[in-house]
Amino acid sequence: MPVSQAPKSHVGARGGIPDATVSRLPMYHRSLVALSNRGTILVSSEELADAAGVSSAKLRKDLSFLGSYGTRGVGYEVEFLLYQIARALGLTQEWSVVIVGVGNLGHALAGYPGFASRGFKVVGLFDADPALIGEEVTVAGRAVVVRDVKELAQTVRSTGASIGVIATPEASAQQVCNSLVAHGVTSILNFATVLLEVPEGVHVRRVDLATELQILAFHEQRKSQMVLAQETA
């Protein structure tokens, strides 16, 4: 599970919206975009909950934090709810993102189709490897040149990038993080298998791909235990 490293965010709430609700908003947003694309005007809480894979009680509670209560027997207006969620998530503005580490993972992230469509613009790619520096990578139809990580400061300042993605090996992650923070980045998405230390006010989310497999392995094991229990019963 990607975890927010700031301990406070697990227990507290920000701006009245609990972190668990925030983490489900992108899912609702995605489901609403699909409904909107199909021309749907109104959606019931059951339908929307189903599309997002949560219970309708949880959905209604989550949306109530946005001040959105729907109309009994009618449901929610798709376009208005979409706007409310987009505004809460900050999707009504464009965010500049820099990616540090342009190995296989960095390349995959730079080419990830979901970024541009959701308001994230990759404004810089950086690596320390001379073999990669100078390479042109196609990002959302534009060519972005991989630059020396030493030029990070300049790009962060000139673009106002506030989000940094770390896709470097473990050994360099903390140093890259320090450099990002020193130059004004306040949100970090960390793919390196290391816990980063950051000053207060900086948000880190860590994506640990092996954790996802461990959670699946837990369910696999339960399944095989159930089969075993049935066979020996």
Place this chain on the structure above:
Amino acid sequence: MPVSQAPKSHVGARGGIPDATVSRLPMYHRSLVALSNRGTILVSSEELADAAGVSSAKLRKDLSFLGSYGTRGVGYEVEFLLYQIARALGLTQEWSVVIVGVGNLGHALAGYPGFASRGFKVVGLFDADPALIGEEVTVAGRAVVVRDVKELAQTVRSTGASIGVIATPEASAQQVCNSLVAHGVTSILNFATVLLEVPEGVHVRRVDLATELQILAFHEQRKSQMVLAQETA
């Protein structure tokens, strides 16, 4: 947020352990491995909670589901707790994993350092692109040859792989998923930006990288609103 697509798993519990607790176990496991490597014998709930970035109340509650209560004033025995969590997660056995889609993301996943060290063995790499089929990819020191996705059935059967990773473009994801499930895979980690339909009993976890950025954007927006409020106050 990676979401388990099975609606039931959001509300119910499996084997007495709530899904939210399961999703935190890998984090505790990682923290305990670090403590064990440093030779630590005992750890207090506060120390362990701190290392894992949760409150100690939450940690104690989570561990109580494993039947682990620690000793008041003493804490938890590191090695025993490690064993209990590893057993609960199914890490005491090796899991065979196949990866379908060997573009940049598939390459990155195949080379991900955390898989092998946590009991996951990549036994097959598959793609439909003739330019990729036949390529040798180094996975945890072994050479694994990328095979035609048509040969998937054979590998899944001969290796008993139960976990499949989908790193294909959106358009092929459902078809690949059907094929994995048809040949015996019961857990799927999905990186494609599409919701997969699976029969009951199959677990899907979806990793949506843009969702992680959206959650960071939410916090970024709150920060800028706070600065604005301070400036105008």
